[in-house]
Amino acid sequence: MRAGRLWIQLRDAMNVDKAYKPLFTALFDQIKRLNPGYAPLRAYGSIIISSPTAQAFYHSDVSETVFLHVRGDKRFRVYPPHAPWVSEESLEAILHKDQTEDIPFDPAWDADAAVFDLEPGDFLSWPLHAPHRVENTGGLSVSITCEVVTRESMMKNAVLHANGVLRRFGITPKSADAQGVGAYAKFALSKSWRLAVRLFGAKRPNPKSETTFDVDLAAETGFRDRATV
Structure with missing residues (x-):
């Protein structure tokens, strides 16, 4: 880890580990006390450990996302959550x-980024949806990243998911607005499509779950890419 x-990512460690779960619960209890009206539906906490040059x-x-930094120095660049920085498609x-979550990047967009040195x-x-990239700038890095589902994020994602369904049928969506009757109709469409895919769709791996490398401690980076056909 130090040289590679x-x-x-220890996924959901903050939710399931007996030592961390009380801390995770206390964290969100405090956030809710400090932000009246903040009512997350679900939250998942993972621990990320990364090499100094990762x-x-x-x-x-x-x-x-709620991100808490524990060890090392890290630079975040956060970009606006709309086109051209990220497209609805x-x-x-x-x-x-x-x-996967990886999307096209233009280095010229760095001029538009908010920079945070953690x-x-x-x-x-x-x-929500704001593109970002992260560089470790000093030492081995340890962080806690919390994925949070709120009513607002659930509705926005349902509308975008439903718009993706419409495109599959050759219909160009007119809006990605997460308010109003149209948004609730798209929420229902999204739920129905997800159910249909779960019951009748072909099984396929999540792109993120596909393994494209092997850990190789002899390699300079600490890993070796698998050959692709």
């Missing part, structure tokens, strides 16, 4: 699991 270029490339998450594809003890959150 690796990320280890980075996360430009991507967009489909959950709201890309978000639809992510929600339909047609692609030290241990810092806390960061950003707007």
